Amino acid sequence: MAYAASQDPVTGLPRFAAQEDYLREAMTEALGRGSRVALFYLDIDRFHSVNETMGHSVGDQALRLIAERLRSQVAGFGRLSRLAGDEFIVVVAYRPGEFNPLAFAEQLRRRMEAPLAVLPYSLYFTCTIGIAEFPDNATTPTDLLNCAEIAMARAKRRGRNTVEVFNNEHAAELRDRMALGGRLRDAIIGNELVLYFQPQVNAQNGRIVGLEALVRWQTPDLGLLPPSRFIRVAEELGLVVQLGRWVLDAACRQLRAWLDAGHDDVLVSVNISMQQMLRPTFIEEVREALRASGVPARMLEIELTENAIGESETRLLETVTELKALGVQLALDDFGVGYSSLSHLKQFPIDKLKIDRSFIVDVSTESDGAALARAVIALGHQLGMAVVAQGVETEAQLGFLRRNHCDLFQGFLFGAPVDARDAGRLLRHRYLLPGAFASTRPDRTLLLVDDEENVLRALLRLFRRDGYRVLTASSVDEAYDLLARNHVQVILSDQRMPQVSGTEFLGRVKELYPDTVRLVLSGYTDLATVTDAINRGAIYRFLTKPWNDDELREHIREAFRTHAAAHRPET
Incomplete structure (x- = not known):
């Protein structure tokens, strides 16, 4: 029984709990000699x-081989033990x-990348390591382990297969965990949380079309805490699910209030x-939040992170499909x-792609940043x-992104x-920064040609909301005059007009103004004429x-x- 309590039966390594006395003695000796003790918290990436x-049989064989590999690397340097699951400790x-x-630590990380032969498989692993020092x-010992674990967790968030050393920033995180951890559960139940909202605006005219809900903690003694202080x-x-459920319900209730206000x-x-x-009950939780608030599902948007797509892909795809x-x-x-792949991105029914702020910082000043932003916009x-x-955050960023057809903006600007x-x-009020949108208005002139005045008026109303400079002509002669006096990028013409057909008119326009983009809008379809044009x-x-208004606007x-x-300058 004593052996089973101190030794891990899968790997044959000592359990870390049985090594704490050794760690404590090493720390005491180091204090007397002026030496140091390093604790390495090693987690195997995606071992689950x-x-x-x-199957667990293959998993256990892999753990035994990993333990042997680590033992050979640690021999002569320190003590190796298994903490739990796929986590190991080196002192x-x-x-x-x-x-x-x-x-x-880098030596351990690189050694872990070599393949493991677990017949009939060749398995490839990486590991993430956090380091803390006495x-x-x-x-x-307990605090040293906590410090190394926090460093490891931060390394995981940076992308895995890396090493992180505990530092002062981590120390603040540890203090928060100790000070706030015991209070957070009561804060969720006791209604100390509040939602803040940041607007998302239409790129054409600055109209608010959405708001992102961001949770804050209104503490009685520390004031209003941002999520960076308590999400980790x-x-x-293990409270993030409870916290997320509160945010979902609160957001739906607030949506109901805004819906009632019109x-x-x-x-x-x-x-x-x-x-x-990934909880089995999540879809039902969303359905219940919508039902209880009476909010249409189209008014709720759920955000997932890019890294989430790379994990539990099958289960996540099922969940988002149900959503x-x-x-x-x-x-x-x-x-x-x-680190999601484009193949993952293609499979998921995503409505919006949110470019990370790091791509936006230098879009107006650096060609590399500009190229990356344009590429992401085009991909989306x-x-x-x-x-x-x-x-x-700046009007320069706004102007660049508008010229490159970004759809929505969010930020401190x-x-x-x-x-x-x-x-x-x-x-x-609904519209933000009209002056900034007026000064950064891109040169987008649309010419509408139709001999029916009611059609022209309907199209004019439709496209003005998108911020274009819209010109209208009820005849081809009038259209030629407008083209001569204005820089027009896009033309939308009726097909059946008294003087000439739309395809004939646009064929002539191609010769006069070859850089225009020309479209026909018609209730009559002559397949041969269309194909030829x-x-x-x-x-x-x-x-x-x-x-359909939305489809036509997208065209x-x-x-x-x-x-x-077609007219972008080379960079």
Whole structure:
């Protein structure tokens, strides 16, 4: 019984609990000699997928081989033990100048990348390592372990297969965990949490079309705490699911209040953790939140992170597919800084792609940043997604992103997150920074040609909301005159007009103004004429009446994007 309590039966390694006395003695000796003790917290990346796909027998064999590999690397340096699951601890006592903890951790990490032969498989693993040192970071074995675990967790968040050394920033995180951890559960139950909202605005005119819900903790003694102070604490204590459920319910209740105030064309986006989204009850929780509040599903948007797509892909795909079936909108947050593949991105029914703020900082000053932002915008549009730029803070960024057809903006240029009362005031005014949008208006001129005045008026109303400079002509002669006096990028023409057909008119326009993008909108379809016009390059696209407003607006947006791409200067 004593042996079973102190030794791990799978790997044959000592359990860490049985090594704490050794660690305590090493720390005491180091204090007397002026030496140091380094603790390495090693976690095997995504080991759970082996147990899930190949079975626990293969997983146990892999753990034994990993333990042997680590034992050979640690021999002569320190003590190796198994903490739990796929987590191992290495303790090394050393004199300054005789041992480099960071170099040793990198050696362990690189050694872990070599394949493991677990017949009939060849398995490939990586590991993430956190390092903490006595006496710099902690004075007790438990605190030293906590410090190394926090460093490891931060390394995981940076992308895995890396090494992180505990530092002062981590120390603040540890203090928060100790100070706030015991209070957070009561705060959720005791209604100390509040939602703040940051607007998302339409790129054409600055109209608020959505708000992102961001949780804050109103503490009685520390004031209003941002999520960076307590989200990690919630994750470590297993409270993130409970916290996420509160945010979801509170967001739906606030949506109900705004809906009652007449704001039926705005949505609220909510960040959902992977732990919550992969729960078997999550879909029912969303359905119940919508039912209890009476909010249409189209007004709720759920955000998942790019890294989430790379994990538990099958289960996550099932979940988001069910969410789409409910009518909920889906957004992929912080795109560009994670490790999801494009094949993953293609499979998921995402409505919005949110560009990470790190891509936005230098778009107006650095060619590399500009190229990356343009590439992400083009990728999103090719996949049928709206693109949101996060972290927009200057009018220069706004102007660049508008010229490159980004769809939505979010950032401090339009305001910091505000409480529900101030968010309601923003919704009543609805338009933000009209001066900035006027000064950064891109040169987008649309010419509408139709001999029916009622059609022209309907199209004019439709396209003015998108911020274009719209010209109208009821005859081809009038259209030629407008083209001569204005720089027109896109033309939308009726097919049947008294003087000449739309395809003939646009064929002549191609000769006069070859850089225009030309579309026909008609209630009559002569397939041979249309085919010939397209083959000759006279028209870019043939659209039919009656039209769907949203689809027609998207066709025109795509036409302007096509024009911009064809005339973009080389960088």
